Amino acid sequence: MYARFRLMLLAVGMVSVSIAGGYYRCYEYHASDFVMKPPLPYKRMFIAAPNVWPKQEQRPLVMFFTDASGRHEKMSQYLECKWNSRKERYRCGGECDAGEVMMGKDMSLNFDTDYKLQVDIPVSISQEEDRSELDLKAGTAVAKAVSVVCPLYVEQLFDPVRDGEYKDGPLLHVCYVQKVRRAQTVSYGGCMMSMKPCAVVGKQHFGTYPNEDDTYAAFLRCVDSKPRK
Secondary structure, three states, rough: OHHHHHHHHHHHHOOOOEEEOOOEEEEEEOOHHHHEOOOOOOOOEEEEEOOOOOOOOOOOOOEEEEEOOOOOOEEEEEEEEEEEEEOOEEEEEEEOOOOOEEEEEOOOOOOOOOOEOOOOOOOOOOOOEEEEEEEEEEOOEEOOOOOOOOOHHHHHHOOOHHHHHEEEEEOOOEOOOOOEOOOOEEEEEEOOEOOOOEEEEEEEEOOOOEOOHOOOOOOHHHOOOOOOO
């Protein structure tokens, strides 16, 4: 499921991705508050909530796990959250019958459910799907959330408002708004990934690449103002 879902996300995804973002607000949790069975490697855990949520609950939240930099996703799970008046918390169900997690209005998490949330283990498209169950470590009743600036990787997530519902090609272009040279250094501003050539979207050309993994790597080089020599 993970591999198929990521392919679907790329196929349905984005017309362009910019570090400006603005569709999501993000919350971070202490990774040490959680355990996975079987264990999976990650350093940080976040939830990205659409800014319109919970006034408009039809847009899903995204729980995602990254490396220490927040730039590279390890795993993710889309969450459909509905208010449960009996428990006075949101009951959030994972995509494709992947269990549940309870969430407070303060975005805190707990697992007051018999069917704990599961996260798809990344596999190649030819492998059988597998999942890891997420739970709180022994002695932790509730995982607290801290509001944070969304990590850069969130800009890879599908934004249905900014990007429209469909696209007709892969993201193979990295563009930017401005370049400033100072002595022996150069800095780029307004870096973005685009389905269309940079000239078509009114931006400057940073590079064109054979696949979206290479495009994202180049996008990071643009953000860091470290083009290849």
